[in-house]
Amino acid sequence: MRDAAPTTVYLKDYTPFGYLVDSVSLTFDLVPNATRVTARIAFRPNPEAQDRTFFLHGEGLKLIGAQIDGQDVKPELTDQGLTCDVPDGPFLWESEVEIDPANNTALEGLYMSNGMYCTQCEAEGFRKITFYPDRPDVMSTFTVRIYGDLPVMLSNGNPSDSGDGWVEWTDPWPKPAYLFALVAGDLVAHSDRFTTASGQEVDLNLWVRPGDEHKCAFGMEALKKSMRWDEEVYGREYDLDVFNIVAVDDFNMGAMENKGLNIFNSAAVLASPDTSTDGNFERIEAIIAHEYFHNWTGNRITCRDWFQLCLKEGLTVFRDSQFTSDLRSAPVKRISDVIDLRARQFPEDNGPLAHPVRPESFQEINNFYTATVYEKGAEVIGMLKRLVGDAAYAEALDLYFARHDGQACTIEDWLKVFEDVTGRDLAQFKRWYSQAGTPRVAVEERWAEGTYTLTLTQSTPPTPDQPDKAPQVIPVAVGLLGPNGDEVRETQLLELTEERQSFTFEGLAAKPVPSILRGFSAPVILDRETTTEERAFLLAHDTDPFNRWEAGRALAQHTLLDMIVNGTPPEPAYLDGIQSVLRDEALDPAYRALMLGLPGQSELAATLHERGHTPDPMAIWQAVETLRQTMAEHLQDLLPRLHAEAQVDAPYRPDAEQSGKRALGSAVLGLINRIDGGVLAAEEYGKADNMTLQLSALGALIRAGKGAGQLAAFYDQWKDDRLVIDKWFGLQVSLAEPADTVKVAVHLTRHDDFNWKNPNRFRAVLGALAMNHAGFHHESGAGYSLLADWLLRLDPVNPQTTARMCAPFQTWKRYDAKRQEMIAEQLDRIAAAPGLSRDTTEMISRIRG
Numbered sequence: 123m124r125d126a127a128p129t130t131v132y133l134k135d136y137t138p139f140g141y142l143v144d145s146v147s148l149t150f151d152l153v154p155n156a157t158r159v160t161a162r163i164a165f166r167p168n169p170e171a172q173d174r175t176f177f178l179h180g181e182g183l184k185l186i187g188a189q190i191d192g193q194d195v196k197p198e199l200t201d202q203g204l205t206c207d208v209p210d211g212p213f214l215w216e217s218e219v220e221i222d223p224a225n226n227t228a229l230e231g232l233y234m235s236n237g238m239y240c241t242q243c244e245a246e247g248f249r250k251i252t253f254y255p256d257r258p259d260v261m262s263t264f265t266v267r268i269y270g271d272l273p274v275m276l277s278n279g280n281p282s283d284s285g286d287g288w289v290e291w292t293d294p295w296p297k298p299a300y301l302f303a304l305v306a307g308d309l310v311a312h313s314d315r316f317t318t319a320s321g322q323e324v325d326l327n328l329w330v331r332p333g334d335e336h337k338c339a340f341g342m343e344a345l346k347k348s349m350r351w352d353e354e355v356y357g358r359e360y361d362l363d364v365f366n367i368v369a370v371d372d373f374n375m376g377a378m379e380n381k382g383l384n385i386f387n388s389a390a391v392l393a394s395p396d397t398s399t400d401g402n403f404e405r406i407e408a409i410i411a412h413e414y415f416h417n418w419t420g421n422r423i424t425c426r427d428w429f430q431l432c433l434k435e436g437l438t439v440f441r442d443s444q445f446t447s448d449l450r451s452a453p454v455k456r457i458s459d460v461i462d463l464r465a466r467q468f469p470e471d472n473g474p475l476a477h478p479v480r481p482e483s484f485q486e487i488n489n490f491y492t493a494t495v496y497e498k499g500a501e502v503i504g505m506l507k508r509l510v511g512d513a514a515y516a517e518a519l520d521l522y523f524a525r526h527d528g529q530a531c532t533i534e535d536w537l538k539v540f541e542d543v544t545g546r547d548l549a550q551f552k553r554w555y556s557q558a559g560t561p562r563v564a565v566e567e568r569w570a571e572g573t574y575t576l577t578l579t580q581s582t583p584p585t586p587d588q589p590d591k592a593p594q595v596i597p598v599a600v601g602l603l604g605p606n607g608d609e610v611r612e613t614q615l616l617e618l619t620e621e622r623q624s625f626t627f628e629g630l631a632a633k634p635v636p637s638i639l640r641g642f643s644a645p646v647i648l649d650r651e652t653t654t655e656e657r658a659f660l661l662a663h664d665t666d667p668f669n670r671w672e673a674g675r676a677l678a679q680h681t682l683l684d685m686i687v688n689g690t691p692p693e694p695a696y697l698d699g700i701q702s703v704l705r706d707e708a709l710d711p712a713y714r715a716l717m718l719g720l721p722g723q724s725e726l727a728a729t730l731h732e733r734g735h736t737p738d739p740m741a742i743w744q745a746v747e748t749l750r751q752t753m754a755e756h757l758q759d760l761l762p763r764l765h766a767e768a769q770v771d772a773p774y775r776p777d778a779e780q781s782g783k784r785a786l787g788s789a790v791l792g793l794i795n796r797i798d799g800g801v802l803a804a805e806e807y808g809k810a811d812n813m814t815l816q817l818s819a820l821g822a823l824i825r826a827g828k829g830a831g832q833l834a835a836f837y838d839q840w841k842d843d844r845l846v847i848d849k850w851f852g853l854q855v856s857l858a859e860p861a862d863t864v865k866v867a868v869h870l871t872r873h874d875d876f877n878w879k880n881p882n883r884f885r886a887v888l889g890a891l892a893m894n895h896a897g898f899h900h901e902s903g904a905g906y907s908l909l910a911d912w913l914l915r916l917d918p919v920n921p922q923t924t925a926r927m928c929a930p931f932q933t934w935k936r937y938d939a940k941r942q943e944m945i946a947e948q949l950d951r952i953a954a955a956p957g958l959s960r961d962t963t964e965m966i967s968r969i970r971g
């Protein structure tokens with residue numbers, strides 16, 4: 123469906139709705155092309171509101187009839203909803219509409235996926251189901267009756283009644299409409315039970331299509347662990363008799379926390395050792411936890427308006443990362459999160475799409491489900507916890523739950539509980555929510571007579587609509603090391619609040635080496651001129667595992683930039699430093715695998731650009747290839763030993779210990795591969811008995827140019843498993859050489875299995891294209907036009923996924939004039955398409971600037 127001229131919504135314009143909703147009763151008569159939805163909604167005037175306009179959202183609904191207190195009414199309809207004259211006091215609104223789930227390709231509202239009915243209402247999809255005040259501050263209990271000829275029919279809450287061909291669900295907890303869900307289809311359950319800390323029994327079901335039963339066990343275990351963890355760590359218990367999770371193949375995002383009925387992209391919940399990698403397992407565990415944790419941070423306490431999205435998302439991401447750290451390795455999780463933040467959030471924060479963690483305006487809210495709102499939003503909570511301490515954090519959270527349960531809240535409410543618990547003024551801290559852009563912190567040091575002085579200077583570059591920034595509160599964790607590598611000052615939290623501030627450390631016997639921003643204590647960029655010797659020293663001695671890794675990463679970045687800009691050969695201090703770390707068998711294999719990683723090519727392009735160079739994607743690619751080859755040769759003698767150490771004898775388990783070994787094994791295979799030209803990879807492919815090993819061997823074979831046979835065999839083996847075939851599509855594009863990337867991608871878009879209307883499959887090919895830096899930015903411009911062609915094709919079908927897939931163009935101003943011109947041409951071509959969706963229009967115009 124195409125939209126009229128876009129309008130901008132502003133945070134400052136918030137007003138409450140004129141009416142409260144006391145109860146909602148819905149009836150669904152499920153028919154693929156003509157589902158009838160009747161709604162009975164008890165309204166009463168909201169004493170807190172001035173404006174009594176009775177406006178109900180509604181989009182794409184065919185109104186059959188409406189009544190107020192049983193009398194027929196004729197509301198005034200627009201393409202956004204309806205208005206109607208209503209009585210002064212309480213009244214009952216009734217309406218009947220017809221919708222067409224079978225033709226809902228946007229996957230928002232009620233739609234069908236493989237013959238199964240399902241919903242996605244966040245953020246504003248409920249208005250595609252019935253006329254309603256579709257805003258999160260309107261909360262109500264819901265009763266839902268579903269009539270249909272389907273074996274399983276689910277909605278929120280507890281089952282309350284049923285009859286021949288119908289079931290009824292009642293959700294006793296008041297909720298906003300975005301948490302509504304309905305699922306109906308031929309589904310089978312993997313079931314279990316959970317007893318809450320206070321003794322309530324909960325039925326747990328993971329509903330899947332017949333044939334997927336063997337992929338449920340892991341998700342169920344993750345759910346039970348999440349439920350226990352939230353009780354133990356946050357004191358939060360589950361609050362219904364049943365908790366349902368459903369796996370859906372066609373889904374725009376990862377998953378959705380609908381009350382008592384979480385709906386998941388099947389890629390984010392289905393797992394088995396044969397078909398899922400260790401990375402898949404870890405991600406699934408985290409997403410299950412994330413959606414479950416939303417029951418308290420999101421559902422019981424929700425958002426007043428969509429500008430407050432980070433209130434639930436930042437906090438819930440923070441909570442799921444704590445969960446993963448507790449279950450697995452905290453340092454490995456922290457490093458992985460920072461790698462991800464730098465890859466996805468930093469480009470956003472430092473480009474045309476930059477927006478505050480709490481945005482102040484939007485055209486399409488779906489465009490603000492971003493790395494900034496989610497991941498930077500979680501970093502902000504991490505900083506708050508660091509600043510107030512663990513005990514005060516726990517107290518503040520208890521107060522938050524006690525004070526705001528059942529409410530729709532704001533960031534002001536959230537910060538107030540911290541102020542009340544600690545007595546601290548958080549006015550300046552709040553700038554983390556209102557100022558966009560990644561702060562930079564420059565470091566100067568002075569050493570004189572036993573006193574070491576660190577001077578930190580902060581600045582945040584201008585971002586769209588925000589030319590000037592005020593200083594933020596930046597918690598900088600610092601430790602000091604003595605010349606022999608011993609720690610002479612333990613980690614201390616410096617609070618940088620001024621633009622420029624000095625911190626002194628007295629009574630030191632010798633000039634120390636500082637370890638700054640330990641644990642990545644704030645989401646900033648550290649500007650620090652330092653020597654290779656000092657980095658190598660920290661790589662060898664830092665007691666903070668994050669900063670030890672960071673020292674290796676800095677050396678890698680330094681040598682790559684030097685290779686690219688000056689044609690210098692790879693830095694021996696980096697190669698030797700990494701070698702020593704790898705030799706240390708006391709170190710977790712997962713940690714050593716991370717040490718073998720290199721900065722991403724897009725990240726290198728960003729750094730080159732920041733330093734005044736024009737990044738050449740081909741030169742970056744070449745430098746990375748050269749460094750990898752040099753590493754392989756330099757580490758050659760050590761590799762067989764590491765490879766042996768990485769072998770797992772026990773039956774497959776996707777836990778931290780085994781996956782760490784496999785991660786190291788895969789990194790080592792990648793290096794050996796450069797020396798033996800695919801011999802070991804072929805051998806490993808032949809004996810792989812799980813997807814992690816199979817995919818890592820297949821990847822190595824493709825890189826060695828020897829994978830054709832195995833690629834075909836892999837397809838034959840897995841052609842009936844759509845999630846594995848997504849990997850097959852993605853891998854070929856990700857690993858293609860720069861000159862072949864577009865050719866490979868085009869070829870795959872012509873494959874019979876390229877169901878481009880399925881978001882997972884679309885992303886497997888076009889997302890992988892955009893992630894292949896040198897291939898996407900190939901000088902021909904063919905990568906740009908291929909992505910644009912597909913965005914134009916997908917937009918009328920699925921605006922949300924199209925808009926998200928515009929993001930690869932956000933970095934365009936980093937590159938040379940020729941590339942900028944080619945990208946601008948594609949952006950303009952997309953913008954000019956008649957009837958372009960509001961979603962894509964907003965993204966393209968923000969990127970174009």
Ligand code: ARG
Pocket residue numbers: 242244245374375377378379412413435488491922
């Ligand atoms: N609240 C969901 C989550 O974070 C995300 C759903 C967003 N979906 C959307 N279409 N905007 O788990």
Ligand code: ZN
Pocket residue numbers: 412416434435438
């Ligand atoms: Zn979420």
